[in-house]
Amino acid sequence: MQFDKRVWIERAKQMFAGFDRPLALTVFLLLCVGIVTLYSATLDMPGKVEDQLRNIVFTFILMWVLANVPPTTLMRFAVPLYSVGIALLIGVAVFGITKKGAKRWINVGVVIQPSELLKIATPLMLAWYYQKRETGLRWWDFLVGFAILAVPVGLIAKQPDLGTAMLVFAAGLFVIYFAGLSFKLIAPVLVAVVISVALIATFQDKICQPEVQWPLMHDYQKHRVCTLLDPTSDPLGKGFHTIQAVIAIGSGGPLGKGWLKGTQAHLEFIPEKHTDFIFAVFSEEFGLAGGVVLLVLYTLLIARGLYVAANGATLFGRLLAGSLTMAFFTYAFVNIGMVSGILPVVGVPLPFMSYGGTALTTLGVAVGLIMSVGRQKRLMKS
Template sequence: MQFDKRAWLDRIKSMFLGFDKPLALIVFLLLCVGIVTLYSATLDMPGKVEDQLRNIMLTFVLMWALATVPPTTLMRFALPLYTFGIALLVAVAMFGLTRKGAKRWINVGVVVQPSEIMKIATPMMLAWYYQKREGVMRWFDYVVGLLILLLPVGLIAKQPDLGTAVLVFAAGLFVIYFAGLSFKLIVPVLIAAVIAVGSIAAFQDRICQPEVTWPLMHDYQKHRICTLLDPTSDPLGKGFHTIQAVIAIGSGGATGKGWMKGTQAHLEFIPEKHTDFIFAVFSEEFGLAGGIVLLTLYMLLIARGLYIAANGATLFGRLLAGSLTMAFFTYAFVNIGMVSGILPVVGVPLPFMSYGGTALITLGIATGLIMSVARQKRLMQS
């Protein structure tokens, strides 16, 4: 039997037809930058790079698998996945595992964090709902969508896990907005937020006193916001993270100190340097020039995702791809803002850069879903 090299090459190529090449290339470049930075950040933590490489391999397998699943099939899993995720969140609230003062995990044979499921399940559920209501949507459909969104966000915030709650809320809100919610309804909320932030900044000396209690917020959340406004008020406590990260970013200058030559990171001044604060390590070693390259990659990632969303074949695909793409933006914006000292520290990883299997796999699943939307459009055109 003669070996047909061309037939085998065609067969291999067909296995990767689901991959959107531009999107896959951008993700690959971000992962490369992440591994290079992680290697420097974890010189004193043997095994972290190897663990991350295994996480990346698993992520690409999941990304490939989901990219080959048609969005019409994905729709069937939206309601069951959302319901399952809510059930797990309720179970966490009732008898979850508590670590470091937070009840976020549950043992179901293996220890899982259900809030990670909701980063995908919530936008999928909302996209499914608005697909079902396509052509007959009214104002109360946006109210229903908001209720669908607030249920998991409220359960996650109560754990407490403000960072994940923000990410789930943002992903769901983008679905509602892309489904047709008028921007005029969002403007008053933005104005109220600006007024609230301005008021906190103007009266921080009074409202940040220990005896003052903030409604609807835990003491540690109040302390984070007050420390953000004045990190020097607690330089060896909550303000330490922000102060050291800003010093690292500033000391990088225009071109950086060079790979593996960052003093703040290697002298252990930057906390969580391989996870939430990896941007500080990157900025110190590669400077402003490296930061511009990294931000350009993120902008290309978002631009490609929005292009796929805009050209989706169905409303479900457009809403899902659009919301997941903007979730990438939220991840990057919150993390970089947090490390730069313009947002409170909330524990949000930098997409495809921070060490961690759970967050990376969640991002890979999201990318695979976006690629699924792109593949459906290509198949319809061929």
């Protein structure tokens, strides 16, 4: 059989037709930066880089598969995925596995964390709902949307897992907002949050006393907020993470200490240096210049995702791509904020940088779904 170069090139183009090249390139660059930083952070933890490389290969395969699935097909999975996810969360609440004081896992033959599924299933479900209601959207449809969102958020927060609950809430809220929720309704909530933060900061000496109980919050969540306001109140305990991360970031200076030369990381001062606090390792070694480059890459990722969302062929596609793109912003903002000491410490990874197969797979699925929306538009034009 004669080799025809043009035929094989055409077949290769068809295979990767679903890939949005600017989006894929940006993700690839972030993963490269992540691997370089992870190598430095895990010099004393052999095998982590190899594991992450396997995770990356799997993630790109999954991304490619989902990029080639039409959004109309994705809509069919919205209700089943959401329903299964809620059922699993209820299962966790009833007979889940408890680790380190949190009940977040369940054994269904293999041990899984259902809350990760809801990071995708919740915006998928909400986008499906508003697509169905597109021609006759009423005010009460937004109440239904919040009800759909409140169920997984409440179950996840009860585990307790405030970080994941916040991510699921943000992804769902973006769908509701993009569907037409007026900003005038959101503004009072934001004002209330700002006033609450100001009051906590003003009266922290009184309300952060051990005998004071905060409503709707666990003690460890209260401690995180109080430690954020004054890390030196517990420098060897709750404040240790924040203090050491801020020292690492500041010691990097304009250009950093150089790759593999970060003292805070290699002398074991930075906790969780390969997962939640990998930004501190990166900043110490690459400095402000490296941080600016990283922020530019995240900006490009978000800008491209929003471009795909704005040009989506259907309301479902626009809502899904828009909410998942803004979820990347939430991930990056919360992680960098907590490592920099301006937000409480929560378990939120840095997108495509932090070590971990589950988080990377979730992010890869999100990118694949955004690419699917972009591919549908391109096919309609051709």
